[in-house]
Amino acid sequence: MSNSDLRITRNVHRGAPIRFQFDGCGVDAYEGESVAAALWASGIRALPAGDGDGPPVRALFCAMGVCQQCTVSVDGVRVEACRTTVRAGLDVRSRP
Amino acid sequence: MSASPHAGPAGSCDVAVLGAGPAGAAAAIEASALGLRVALLDEQPIAGGQVYRAVPGIAPVRADRDRAEGDRLRSTVADANIERHFCHRVWHVERVDDEWRVHALGPEGPRTVHAAALIVATGAQERHVPFAGWERPGVIGLAAATVLIKAQRILPGRNVVVAGVGPLLLVVAKAIIEGGGRVAAIVDANARGDWFAHARDLVSRPDLVARGIGWIRTMRSHGVPMLHGHILRTVDGDTRSLRAVAAPIGRDGHPHAEVASTELLCDAVCCGFGLMPATDVTRLAGAAHAFDPARGGWHVIVDADQRCDLPGLYAAGDGAGVTGAAAAPLQGRIAASAVARDLGRMDANARGARGKKRGSVRAARFGTAMTQLASVGDGAIASIPADVIVCQCERLSRRVLDGAIDDGCATINDLKSATRCGMGPCGGRLCEDTAARLIAIRTGRTRTDIGQATGRPPLRPVDLDALAGTFDYDALPMPVPSPL
Numbered sequence: 001m002s003n004s005d006l007r008i009t010r011n012v013h014r015g016a017p018i019r020f021q022f023d024g025c026g027v028d029a030y031e032g033e034s035v036a037a038a039l040w041a042s043g044i045r046a047l048p049a050g051d052g053d054g055p056p057v058r059a060l061f062c063a064m065g066v067c068q069q070c071t072v073s074v075d076g077v078r079v080e081a082c083r084t085t086v087r088a089g090l091d092v093r094s095r096p
Numbered sequence: 097m098s099a100s101p102h103a104g105p106a107g108s109c110d111v112a113v114l115g116a117g118p119a120g121a122a123a124a125i126e127a128s129a130l131g132l133r134v135a136l137l138d139e140q141p142i143a144g145g146q147v148y149r150a151v152p153g154i155a156p157v158r159a160d161r162d163r164a165e166g167d168r169l170r171s172t173v174a175d176a177n178i179e180r181h182f183c184h185r186v187w188h189v190e191r192v193d194d195e196w197r198v199h200a201l202g203p204e205g206p207r208t209v210h211a212a213a214l215i216v217a218t219g220a221q222e223r224h225v226p227f228a229g230w231e232r233p234g235v236i237g238l239a240a241a242t243v244l245i246k247a248q249r250i251l252p253g254r255n256v257v258v259a260g261v262g263p264l265l266l267v268v269a270k271a272i273i274e275g276g277g278r279v280a281a282i283v284d285a286n287a288r289g290d291w292f293a294h295a296r297d298l299v300s301r302p303d304l305v306a307r308g309i310g311w312i313r314t315m316r317s318h319g320v321p322m323l324h325g326h327i328l329r330t331v332d333g334d335t336r337s338l339r340a341v342a343a344p345i346g347r348d349g350h351p352h353a354e355v356a357s358t359e360l361l362c363d364a365v366c367c368g369f370g371l372m373p374a375t376d377v378t379r380l381a382g383a384a385h386a387f388d389p390a391r392g393g394w395h396v397i398v399d400a401d402q403r404c405d406l407p408g409l410y411a412a413g414d415g416a417g418v419t420g421a422a423a424a425p426l427q428g429r430i431a432a433s434a435v436a437r438d439l440g441r442m443d444a445n446a447r448g449a450r451g452k453k454r455g456s457v458r459a460a461r462f463g464t465a466m467t468q469l470a471s472v473g474d475g476a477i478a479s480i481p482a483d484v485i486v487c488q489c490e491r492l493s494r495r496v497l498d499g500a501i502d503d504g505c506a507t508i509n510d511l512k513s514a515t516r517c518g519m520g521p522c523g524g525r526l527c528e529d530t531a532a533r534l535i536a537i538r539t540g541r542t543r544t545d546i547g548q549a550t551g552r553p554p555l556r557p558v559d560l561d562a563l564a565g566t567f568d569y570d571a572l573p574m575p576v577p578s579p580l
Contacts, residue, residue: 008245033250041250064146064526066521067521071517077562079559
């Protein structure tokens with residue numbers, strides 16, 4: 001994983017490294033992480049606006065299922081990225 | 097009623113507990129120990145709530161105090177005779193035929209729990225005060241930052257502005273530094289001396305005060321600028337490098353014109369203005385609520401036994417008024433004892449209840465002082481510029497809301513019908529408090545008169561396909577057409 005990612009390296013045991021797809025691009029993550037946290041750690045903080053127009057929306061704001069701003073499509077189902085655990089090969093898309 | 101655990105039809109229990117944080121977990125454990133059949137529901141994969149939030153698979157090498165406390169709570173929940181429904185999102189509660197029905201959506205699909213009693217322990221949610229650019233990617237909540245750092249072990253940024261009010265500022269700043277990040281500045285709406293005003297209540301927990309003083313020392317030794325009596329006014333810049341502008345405010349929250357603003361360069365902003373009770377479930381149930389700033393705002397009304405004004409409904413923890421993680425488990429146990437007594441399963445004069453109540457009142461004193469320290473004056477709301485977005489879901493600016501208020505919107509429900517404020521996916525959780533304060537400022541009405549938004553299902557957005565499940569069209573009952 002790159003040195004520029006935001007994962008804390010001190011005092012942590014992580015799960016196995018895995019890779020999932022976000023809008024067709026591979027994103028590295030560790031088992032146990034939420035999709036939103038994995039995107040954030042890799043520097044992905046914005047999703048394109050849902051209506052395709054207007055400013056981008058956030059890929060994370062409350063991190064606890066309240067704000068709904070991180071809603072993405074995971075394997076075709078609309079879910080909150082912050083309440084979805086990453087799995088190897090997951091197909092995450094910013095739009096349905 | 098049967099006294100043996102796990103008797104009765106599937107999906108039916110004596111008490112359903114919503115939320116497996118400190119209050120709900122304690123309530124479920126106590127109720128189970130009292131011989132009640134308990135169902136515990138939470139939308140997270142494991143117990144702990146927000147304060148002891150953790151995720152399976154990520155663990156610190158050395159557990160800190162909160163982690164150790166959370167791990168203890170999780171193992172007690174796992175060992176107790178409790179029907180556990182984690183990863184379940186409750187989308188509706190209703191009272192039908194003298195029982196509570198809790199409708200939830202879990203990994204295996206929809207589930208309805210039938211319960212004689214319902215303990216709501218849904219905790220608190222963060223309050224936000226809008227500023228120009230608070231909707232930008234890179235701006236997150238203080239509570240979100242604690243989830244990222246504590247549970248996921250991920251930094252909010254390499255160089256972070258931590259802004260808002262209340263004890264979470266120091267919690268987040270210290271966690272960023274410990275995680276190897278830099279804190280660009282702490283922007284605290286409280287003036288430096290505001291803490292002394294509550295010193296009498298704070299000394300009830302010398303351990304926590306000592307912890308706070310230690311955190312301030314950490315900030316000093318790392319040279320973190322602390323801007324007391326300041327509030328964020330603007331965040332702009334591109335996706336990677338943000339510019340935050342902090343402006344000085346007076347005790348009433350109004351900006352000080354004579355003191356210059358401070359510009360801070362950073363890569364992320366964490367902001368939050370204290371906690372508010374999550375009242376969505378109790379509002380939907382139709383229980384009576386009251387507005388009390390010392391308890392975080394609107395909260396469900398409970399008696400000394402945590403009973404709400406509806407039969408079989410109880411509330412414990414921050415959802416019944418923000419009193420903190422120390423009071424929450426005591427309230428949870430008091431609620432569980434009350435359920436047992438009300439269901440005729442425990443002697444009304446059983447020992448222990450009085451001691452728990454005294455402990456709960458003492459613990460709540462510290463929490464209430466903290467809640468009062470985590471608030472800003474009306475001036476901070478009154479001075480929000482007209483084009484700042486207040487309702488992010490519907491992209492409504494203050495100007496639009498003020499216009500509707502001037503046109504006669506006098507309650508939060510009026511404003512909702514007139515503008516759609518609070519009708520987006522977040523259900524008003526991010527904007528309702530600000531919108532209500534704007535009505536109060538412009539009309540002079542009290543928050544009690546302005547009210548809360550009427551609770552309606554679904555409590556959170558749920559996938560309709562998942563709720564409906566799979567069915568055959570032939571199985572749908574079709575009325576036989578009447579002969580012409």
